[in-house]
Amino acid sequence: GYGLGVHAPGRISADEPYIAGHNLMRAHAKAVQIYRDTYQSQQQGQIALSNNCDWREPLSEHPADKEATQRSLEFFMGWFADPVYFGDYPDVLREMLGDRLPYFTSEEQAQLKGTADFFGLNHYTTMLAADAGAAPVEINVRGNGGMAEDQAVLLSEDPGWKQTSMGWNVVPWGFRKLLNWIDQRYGSPNIYVMENGCAYDHQPQDSEVNDAERVAFLQSYLNAASEAISDNVNLKGYFLWSFMDNFEWAEGYAKQFGIHYVDFKTGQRIPKASARWYADFIRQSRAGE
Numbered sequence: 001g002y003g004l005g006v007h008a009p010g011r012i013s014a015d016e017p018y019i020a021g022h023n024l025m026r027a028h029a030k031a032v033q034i035y036r037d038t039y040q041s042q043q044q045g046q047i048a049l050s051n052n053c054d055w056r057e058p059l060s061e062h063p064a065d066k067e068a069t070q071r072s073l074e075f076f077m078g079w080f081a082d083p084v085y086f087g088d089y090p091d092v093l094r095e096m097l098g099d100r101l102p103y104f105t106s107e108e109q110a111q112l113k114g115t116a117d118f119f120g121l122n123h124y125t126t127m128l129a130a131d132a133g134a135a136p137v138e139i140n141v142r143g144n145g146g147m148a149e150d151q152a153v154l155l156s157e158d159p160g161w162k163q164t165s166m167g168w169n170v171v172p173w174g175f176r177k178l179l180n181w182i183d184q185r186y187g188s189p190n191i192y193v194m195e196n197g198c199a200y201d202h203q204p205q206d207s208e209v210n211d212a213e214r215v216a217f218l219q220s221y222l223n224a225a226s227e228a229i230s231d232n233v234n235l236k237g238y239f240l241w242s243f244m245d246n247f248e249w250a251e252g253y254a255k256q257f258g259i260h261y262v263d264f265k266t267g268q269r270i271p272k273a274s275a276r277w278y279a280d281f282i283r284q285s286r287a288g289e
Helices: 016-038 064-088 090-100 106-112 170-184 212-230 273-286
Strands: 051-052 056-057 119-122 126-131 153-156 191-196 235-240 260-261 269-271
Touching: 016 064, 016 106, 051 064, 051 191, 056 064, 056 170, 056 260, 064 090, 064 106, 064 126, 064 153, 106 273, 119 170, 153 212, 170 191, 170 212, 212 273
Parallel strands: 051 119, 056 126, 119 191, 191 235
Antiparallel strands: 126 153, 260 269
């Protein structure tokens, strides 16, 4: 929104993303303080923020590619999660950005640290990461977290990976690896997946929507979540994106993430095959089957 101009407010700048992100974190800290001081004891609610992050897998075993992978994750996730858990940005951001990255005062650092009662995560895809060296970095709107040109990371994908209609790679094992990375970096917090899902263009046929690809996606990603729990990750909740097809940022109504099809001309909703599968999955899980 402030760097590439794809989303609102549609600005293109090298510096504004870091200013906007900085003020976002300061506002988060103040909001959490107000909630905790004024409402939490009475409401017994929990408060945190959700971070969107893809997984990054090293393109090769070369140390430079492994370092690039870690750097990419810190630009993507650490930019917003590190201040909440450690009180400041990752060192690599400061090293690569210098004074372009604003500074927190000592008071703001103290106010920020610990401002999450749980770890909220939005996750959709995985990409391969390699060190760019002196090579120019291609900005990839669908793949880069943070500002691509500041990371010195080249992103690619395995040609064998399936993709959604967003062009996002379906890599469930990347979901498991990201959950473990969060667990290890941030001290085993309780994690709630606030968004996970996929966009596929399935149209009604005889009042039925057979989105078998989405069913397969959900099966594989929920299996990966279960595997992460077996790894002793404190994954406490999972929210599917989304209940129905809706307005998707700059994509408008063109991309369908819902388990219910929506005819946007009439407002009619049709449960997809994935809706029935998901309902059965929940019933069976509740019954302990």
